[in-house]
Amino acid sequence: xxxxxxxxxxxxxxxxxxxxxxxxxxxxxxxxxxxxxxxxxxxxxxxxxxxxxxxxxxxxxxxxxxxxxxxxxxxxxxxxxxxxxxxxxxxxxxxxxxxxxxxxxxxxxxxxxxxxxxxxxxxxxxxxxxxxxxxxxxxxxxxxxxxxxxxxxxxxxxxxxxxxxxxxxxxxxxxxxxxxxxxxxxxxxxxxxxxxxxxxxxxxxxxxxxxxxxxxxxxxxxxxxxxxxxxxxxxxxxxxxxxxxxxxxxxxxxxxxxxxxxxxxxxxxxxxxxxxxxxxxxxxxxxxxxxxxxxxxxxxxxxxxxxxxxxxxxxxxxxxxxxxxxxxxxxxx
Amino acid sequence: xxxxxxxxxxxxxxxxxxxxxxxxxxxxxxxxxxxxxxxxxxxxxxxxxxxxxxxxxxxxxxxxxxxxxxxxxxxxxxxxxxxxxxxxxxxxxxxxxxxxxxxxxxxxxxxxxxxxxxxxxxxxxxxxxxxxxxxxxxxxxxxxxxxxxxxxxxxxxxxxxxxxxxxxxxxxxxxxxxxxxxxxxxxxxxxxxxxxxxxxxxxxxxxxxxxxxxxxxxxxxxxxxxxxxxxxxxxxxxxxxxxxxxxxxxx
Numbered sequence: 140x141x142x143x144x145x146x147x148x149x150x151x152x153x154x155x156x157x158x159x160x161x162x163x164x165x166x167x168x169x170x171x172x173x174x175x176x177x178x179x180x181x182x183x184x185x186x187x188x189x190x191x192x193x194x195x196x197x198x199x200x201x202x203x204x205x206x207x208x209x210x211x212x213x214x215x216x217x218x219x220x221x222x223x224x225x226x227x228x229x230x231x232x233x234x235x236x237x238x239x240x241x242x243x244x245x246x247x248x249x250x251x252x253x254x255x256x257x258x259x260x261x262x263x264x265x266x267x268x269x270x271x272x273x274x275x276x277x278x279x280x281x282x283x284x285x286x287x288x289x290x291x292x293x294x295x296x297x298x299x300x301x302x303x304x305x306x307x308x309x310x311x312x313x314x315x316x317x318x319x320x321x322x323x324x325x326x327x328x329x330x331x332x333x334x335x336x337x338x339x340x341x342x343x344x345x346x347x348x349x350x351x352x353x354x355x356x357x358x359x360x361x362x363x364x365x366x367x368x369x370x371x372x373x374x375x376x377x378x379x380x381x382x383x384x385x386x387x388x389x390x391x392x393x394x395x396x397x398x399x400x401x402x403x404x405x406x407x408x409x410x411x412x413x414x415x416x417x418x419x420x421x422x423x424x425x426x427x428x429x430x431x432x433x434x435x436x437x438x439x440x441x442x443x444x445x446x447x448x449x450x451x452x453x454x455x456x457x458x459x460x461x462x463x464x465x466x467x468x469x470x471x472x
Numbered sequence: 473x474x475x476x477x478x479x480x481x482x483x484x485x486x487x488x489x490x491x492x493x494x495x496x497x498x499x500x501x502x503x504x505x506x507x508x509x510x511x512x513x514x515x516x517x518x519x520x521x522x523x524x525x526x527x528x529x530x531x532x533x534x535x536x537x538x539x540x541x542x543x544x545x546x547x548x549x550x551x552x553x554x555x556x557x558x559x560x561x562x563x564x565x566x567x568x569x570x571x572x573x574x575x576x577x578x579x580x581x582x583x584x585x586x587x588x589x590x591x592x593x594x595x596x597x598x599x600x601x602x603x604x605x606x607x608x609x610x611x612x613x614x615x616x617x618x619x620x621x622x623x624x625x626x627x628x629x630x631x632x633x634x635x636x637x638x639x640x641x642x643x644x645x646x647x648x649x650x651x652x653x654x655x656x657x658x659x660x661x662x663x664x665x666x667x668x669x670x671x672x673x674x675x676x677x678x679x680x681x682x683x684x685x686x687x688x689x690x691x692x693x694x695x696x697x698x699x700x701x702x703x704x705x706x707x708x709x710x711x712x713x714x715x716x717x718x719x720x721x722x723x
Binding site (some may be wrong): 184193194195196197198199200202211212213248307308309310312314335337339341343346348350352354362363364365366367368370417419423430431432433434435436439440443445446447448449450452453454455456457458460461463464 | 502510511512514515516519521522523525526527528529530531532533534535536569571588620638639640641643657670672676677678680682684699700701702703713715723
């Protein structure tokens with residue numbers, strides 16, 4: 140293709156004010172002007188693909204799971220804490236909970252890969268919706284981009300909720316309402332069905348960064364804001380629609396016993412364990428908005444002494460040459 | 473063919489270097505990062521809010537060489553050597569329990585101060601050249617604005633020629649950093665560490681403003697792979713809670 144053809148068939152349709160009939164000098168100046176005001180040159184950010192979660196933060200939460208009663212840095216209120224302390228992990232063995240979906244809050248922070256794709260209007264070519272899928276135990280989140288309103292507050296609540304989105308520059312801003320109650324953290328903290336989630340999704344090259352803004356008037360005193368990052372996996376072929384969950388009883392001893400695993404107020408035998416493991420005051424372990432801010436360190440300075448050495452959940456690097464304690468057993472692997 | 477070559481080279485130049493060619497980065501800023509900001513410590517709280525136990529390397533992709541160095545961590549030795557600031561270097565500073573005070577030092581230099589450890593990062597726009605000299609805790613940082621492309625607003629209209637984007641982000645590249653620690657408990661980074669950051673600004677649904685920093689630390693000497701994290705800062709109305717505290721090797 141010759142340069143005149145490029146100019147006529149590629150450049151002119153993009154910048155119609157550049158004409159081949161103009162003189163070469165004027166065309167060059169016009170081309171430079173066009174380029175200077177339109178960086179980058181091509182269209183809306185494409186966030187479609189399979190995005191691998193990067194293990195570099197949420198170390199314990201995304202690895203072996205948060206310690207029981209570790210609510211550090213979470214702005215829960217007294218009700219949120221009480222609900223968390225009533226939790227027993229054997230709850231997952233109840234038949235009704237074995238395939239219970241996690242909240243979209245867990246799509247925002249992994250640990251599983253995130254598959255994103257869009258739905259296109261076949262007539263207009265416009266994006267009607269973006270979809271986010273993050274493995275078998277979460278509902279697909281469909282982000283409606285066509286301007287439709289959120290339904291009535293009394294409308295059906297689903298595990299995935301109802302989400303709309305809009306572009307602000309290169310950031311996709313999404314708003315999720317109508318979620319069912321679910322787990323705010325895997326160690327038993329909950330969010331209510333009045334919770335909302337606002338996400339800011341932005342792509343930097345092969346990285347996808349997300350700020351998730353979780354608000355809940357029932358169990359939180361301030362927004363619970365989490366950030367995370369994924370890396371594009373161009374060779375992955377992740378399923379858009381996960382297979383159905385297969386119920387499995389992970390605690391056979393509970394089968395046919397009619398026991399509903401839970402703890403009554405002040406009866407959780409594990410309530411103080413996290414604080415003891417890490418020499419923390421119970422006030423820190425039990426969480427609150429105050430624990431998120433640097434000034435909380437003033438309360439810790441005279442009472443906290445680091446444990447002599449790490450004996451639980453000490454590393455998660457994938458370098459096989461590193462031998463360390465990778466779980467709660469205390470065994471070096 | 474000459475014109476085609478010129479067109480291709482123009483594409484390259486413009487997509488990579490437009491922001492850098494600005495003469496006044498302050499005037500060209502698509503986002504306003506100035507003011508006081510407080511970090512929000514949520515994930516990895518026990519490694520970031522307090523000094524973690526010796527041997528706690530969770531979430532950091534260390535290699536065996538790093539483990540060997542970290543297992544020998546001795547804060548008393550660092551104090552004796554006057555090296556109390558080893559965990560306040562550029563690869564670690566943004567993840568610490570700190571407040572930021574961000575101002576323009578001049579038209580092309582953004583100054584980021586922390587009260588935790590009383591550090592100062594200078595982010596240089598334009599054609600700044602690093603001065604010769606020994607490496608410093610905050611290293612040499614070059615910065616550029618990345619202007620948002622594509623659609624300009626929620627209604628999906630295209631930007632018109634001449635219309636300036638009001639969206640974008642800051643990118644920062646930092647090298648020549650004095651060797652130190654990625655965390656207070658002695659996880660090392662080397663003199664060859666490189667930090668790449670993307671700073672995004674969001675307006676929250678409740679009206680507050682947040683900075684999200686996506687940070688990559690590359691250090692083949694001590695990291696098994698690039699360490700990539702994200703950090704969250706909330707804007708404060710003033711500096712009433714600004715609390716300068718010197719470096720400490722233990723707390």
